[in-house]
Amino acid sequence: MVAGLSHYNKRMQEFAIILVSSILINNYVLVQFLGLCPFMGVSKKLESAIGMSAATTFVLTLTAMASYIVNELILMPLGLMYLRTIAFILVIAAVVQFTKMFIEKTSPLLYRVLGVFLPLITTNCAVLGVALQNANKDLNFMQSSLYGFGAGVGFSLVLIFFSAMRERLAAADIPQPFEGAAIAMITAGLMSLAFMGFSGLV
Amino acid sequence: MIELLTENITLAALVSLVGLGVLFGGLLGYAAEKFKVESDPIVEQLDELLPQTQCGQCGFPGCKPYAQSIADGDAINKCPPGGQSTINAIAKLLDVAAPSLDEEHGEEEIRTVAFIREDECIGCTKCIQACPVDAILGAAKLMHTVIARECTGCDLCVEPCPVDCIDMLPIEEDIEQWRWSIPKKQHRLIATSSSAVYETLT
Numbered sequence: 045m046v047a048g049l050s051h052y053n054k055r056m057q058e059f060a061i062i063l064v065s066s067i068l069i070n071n072y073v074l075v076q077f078l079g080l081c082p083f084m085g086v087s088k089k090l091e092s093a094i095g096m097s098a099a100t101t102f103v104l105t106l107t108a109m110a111s112y113i114v115n116e117l118i119l120m121p122l123g124l125m126y127l128r129t130i131a132f133i134l135v136i137a138a139v140v141q142f143t144k145m146f147i148e149k150t151s152p153l154l155y156r157v158l159g160v161f162l163p164l165i166t167t168n169c170a171v172l173g174v175a176l177q178n179a180n181k182d183l184n185f186m187q188s189s190l191y192g193f194g195a196g197v198g199f200s201l202v203l204i205f206f207s208a209m210r211e212r213l214a215a216a217d218i219p220q221p222f223e224g225a226a227i228a229m230i231t232a233g234l235m236s237l238a239f240m241g242f243s244g245l246v
Numbered sequence: 247m248i249e250l251l252t253e254n255i256t257l258a259a260l261v262s263l264v265g266l267g268v269l270f271g272g273l274l275g276y277a278a279e280k281f282k283v284e285s286d287p288i289v290e291q292l293d294e295l296l297p298q299t300q301c302g303q304c305g306f307p308g309c310k311p312y313a314q315s316i317a318d319g320d321a322i323n324k325c326p327p328g329g330q331s332t333i334n335a336i337a338k339l340l341d342v343a344a345p346s347l348d349e350e351h352g353e354e355e356i357r358t359v360a361f362i363r364e365d366e367c368i369g370c371t372k373c374i375q376a377c378p379v380d381a382i383l384g385a386a387k388l389m390h391t392v393i394a395r396e397c398t399g400c401d402l403c404v405e406p407c408p409v410d411c412i413d414m415l416p417i418e419e420d421i422e423q424w425r426w427s428i429p430k431k432q433h434r435l436i437a438t439s440s441s442a443v444y445e446t447l448t
Contacts, residue, residue: 122259134270141277
């Protein structure tokens with residue numbers, strides 16, 4: 045019983061570490077600089093940023109699971125590791141297309157708000173990055189899914205913070221040369237600096 | 247089967263990727279059936295062609311209701327802000343002859359933007375209530391102003407103003423709105439039995 049409990053605690057601890065690491069320390073946007081296009085593109089409005097975050101988290105978790113299965117059951121036994129990239133892109137495209145249909149059915153408003161950025165999750169490099177990194181690190185199924193979910197939460201956190209700031213910046217009195225994208229870039233840079241403070245947390 | 251695949255790497259690569267593609271294709275096909283969205287795409291397309299001034303000059307509360315009404319068989323020449331170009335575009339979409347603008351609903355004018363002469367504004371908020379797109383900022387007994395970028399130039403705020411301090415200014419062409427001008431229709435030479443005459447094809 046005691047041994048079982050300590051084992052359980054250990055696993056919980058491991059999961060917590062994976063989550064903290066993927067959300068804060070190795071944040072896909074601000075530390076690894078992956079997935080910057082939606083970060084800049086969908087952060088003008090808080091509402092659409094929240095929608096995009098939810099959709100991306102969903103896709104990231106699902107692709108992390110699906111690509112683990114594809115990697116473990118098809119690519120590894122046949123020695124086709126060199127096909128990882130192309131196979132994972134296939135998985136991602138299918139999952140994104142599925143998400144698109146799902147959102148169009150369940151929330152037409154969100155579908156209209158996200159617009160072209162929903163199919164563009166396919167080309168979000170964070171999604172492919174998560175799948176490839178999971179495969180390279182030899183994680184098990186649970187760890188892979190948690191990494192995917194953590195990456196999604198990290199992406200959401202940063203995207204929502206950033207869009208909240210941009211909404212304020214839109215009303216702020218900014219010197220003309222810095223208006224628009226310029227101040228957004230500077231803000232993103234400062235956020236990235238702040239997230240560097242998390243390195244060495246675990 | 248598995249042995250054959252592990253021995254023949256090219257075949258394994260081919261079979262696994264094609265298999266994945268077929269699998270995902272099948273899944274997506276099933277999902278497309280399951281999550282089918284019943285929508286009237288023609289209304290959306292019509293709505294996109296309309297100028298989105300939400301001015302109500304057509305007799306409907308906004309552009310979307312008018313689009314719905316056109317889809318139900320209403321006349322397509324009730325939109326003065328859109329003018330002849332919108333009528334032509336709708337006629338092309340619906341594959342009907344393009345009528346000229348219905349004078350009953352107003353005349354086509356050059357695009358304007360509302361401007362409040364701010365030192366004359368008494369802060370009555372009447373124009374704010376009239377604005378269909380919330381493009382007027384201000385509060386009771388405080389000066390109001392128009393957000394030029396949001397203003398659709400619909401004229402609805404001019405009438406309620408008790409001190410007549412709202413002007414409709416024509417929008418000056420600048421680099422953001424400049425478009426290639428539509429080429430003039432060509433005069434074509436038509437040979438008749440008697441002599442060659444110039445005739446304008448319209």
